[in-house]
Amino acid sequence: SQTIHQWPATLVQPVGSPLSLECTVEGTSNPNLYWYRQAAGRGLQLLFYSVGIGQISSEVPQNLSASRPQDRQFILSSKKLLLSDSGFYLCAWSADLITGELFFGEGSRLTVL
Amino acid sequence: SQKIEQNSEALNIQEGKTATLTCNYTNYSPAYLQWYRQDPGRGPVFLLLIRENEKEKRKERLKVTFDTTLKQSLFHITASQPADSATYLCPGGSDSWGKFQFGAGTQVVVTP
Numbered sequence A: 001s002q003t004i005h006q007w008p009a010t011l012v013q014p015v016g017s018p019l020s021l022e023c024t025v026e027g028t029s030n031p032n033l034y035w036y037r038q039a040a041g042r043g044l045q046l047l048f049y050s051v052g053i054g055q056i057s058s059e060v061p062q063n064l065s066a067s068r069p070q071d072r073q074f075i076l077s078s079k080k081l082l083l084s085d086s087g088f089y090l091c092a093w094s095a096d097l098i099t100g101e102l103f104f105g106e107g108s109r110l111t112v113l
Numbered sequence B: 001s002q003k004i005e006q007n008s009e010a011l012n013i014q015e016g017k018t019a020t021l022t023c024n025y026t027n028y029s030p031a032y033l034q035w036y037r038q039d040p041g042r043g044p045v046f047l048l049l050i051r052e053n054e055k056e057k058r059k060e061r062l063k064v065t066f067d068t069t070l071k072q073s074l075f076h077i078t079a080s081q082p083a084d085s086a087t088y089l090c091p092g093g094s095d096s097w098g099k100f101q102f103g104a105g106t107q108v109v110v111t112p
Helices: none
Strands: A003-007 A010-013 A019-026 A032-038 A044-052 A055-058 A065-070 A073-078 A087-094 A108-112 B003-006 B011-014 B019-026 B032-038 B045-051 B056-059 B062-067 B072-077 B086-089 B106-111
Touching (some): A003 A087, A019 A108, A044 A073, A073 A087
Antiparallel strands (some): A003 A019, A032 A044, A032 A087, B056 B062, B062 B072, B086 B106
């Protein structure tokens, strides 16, 4: 069966520090991968999606970047965090790009101080 | 801009009753809709998908309807249980690809 893992689960970072969140999917090949952010009491905001290795599309101009170095690995990064980067980050995958249900990871809660 | 509107107020309901949630779509016509459940501090979990040519979809105690004329989806939880307490999300997708638009969701609280 397919599983998705992301880490770390929680982190507290100072403003201006770098960030790296990792996500891996097991049990499937060539998944579509997504990074979402959820601010407190708000909906999910799509940040990046990827349909293949090295293929990254950005949805919102921001202080973040994403990379997909391997088929089932998706990384969210920042060189310098801002206070506004705080939130709950969710990685997800789908098999069908058009209508496929999204399978979400456990989430990473980032607090920037 | 494209918007998904859900009732921002929590829905408080007594155990055993039917909970009905509404999703309204503004400035776009999704070809399909999905419903997810999200528990606090967790990622959303997929529940149901309904396409524009389907009027109704059921899964156990869950029922979803899709009115393309009203651009509205209704989500029903029958015989609700305290374990159904969660936030429910209704992203819509377009024909082109799975660029899901999520709203803030509606919180459901089922009391014994």
